[in-house]
Amino acid sequence: MFVLGIDPGLSRCGYGCVALDGGRERAVAAGVVTTDRELAVPERLATLRGDLRELVVELAPDVVVVERVFFQTNVRTAMSVGQASGVALLTASEAGCDIAEYSSNEVKLAVAGYGSATKEQVQRMVATLLGLGQPPRPPDAADALALALCHIATSRTSRLGVVGVARRAGAGLPAGAGGAAGVAR
């Protein structure tokens, strides 16, 4: 299974693809798509779409995972992040990929174990989980790999959660544990 994480942005859009081979995660590709700040926004969106489409065709991911952005926390770049996330979701949808979305807090919780982890802690955990000597660079690429790892971890928890409920009906899994709330379809 190939999972492609996308950390949407108009100036810098991180991507990171993780393969799941026999229960072990492996980094397949990671990097950043950049667009020229001198160009007009519509042209930059078209560039972003072209580059993301090439990635999706080349990597043929089973799932594309896009960070869910909240505007309250990101007012200055909100418009361009929203536009970039729209283009990322559209590109994945038109390519027929499954799509999942997670918030930054969900990623931190899944990858580093708690929702208030720092960016550096998440990046060190990404390196550890993928067996890399050091955190992937640039940080945008590491963030995108973290999204892919979050989806893999959440899917795993979700499957275990369902088994647990079936075996021990009413045994009280915490509300929302392993839920697929972040999965867009």
Added chain:
Amino acid sequence: MFVLGIDPGLSRCGYGCVALDGGRERAVAAGVVTTDRELAVPERLATLRGDLRELVVELAPDVVVVERVFFQTNVRTAMSVGQASGVALLTASEAGCDIAEYSSNEVKLAVAGYGSATKEQVQRMVATLLGLGQPPRPPDAADALALALCHIATSRTSRLGVVGVARRAGAGLPAGAGGAAGVAR
């Protein structure tokens, strides 16, 4: 000249096309693209893109005018409006159209004469300027026609402004009058 206004939204995206024939504006088409709230966002973005692309191919506008949205004023729907505007700008860019963006206040100022005009006042002015018996329905379509009219009025003022400055150098046009600040490229 055909000018296609787009009032971006994921649930309801208004469009309105105005032709400029010998200095007179005429409504060519207006309506609303809707997407099913039951579907996942990526699918809805793909539907929106397909419908907007059909419109752009059918109408072959010289200019596509998209409302510039500010997130501070629209937090609840900010994410989906940003995503929809990204898809609209992308579609126009890939079709090779010129693109302009105006804020809601710029539209009110250009069409109704002042930036705090009510929606109803703008819609009545749209009907008057286009020689329609009553304001176009639904309101989303009227808002999109207002965007197209705003671009035509701004382009006209801009041309007059340039001529005026050339003829009466330093005669003191108000700062920003006729400026092309809203034009994205």
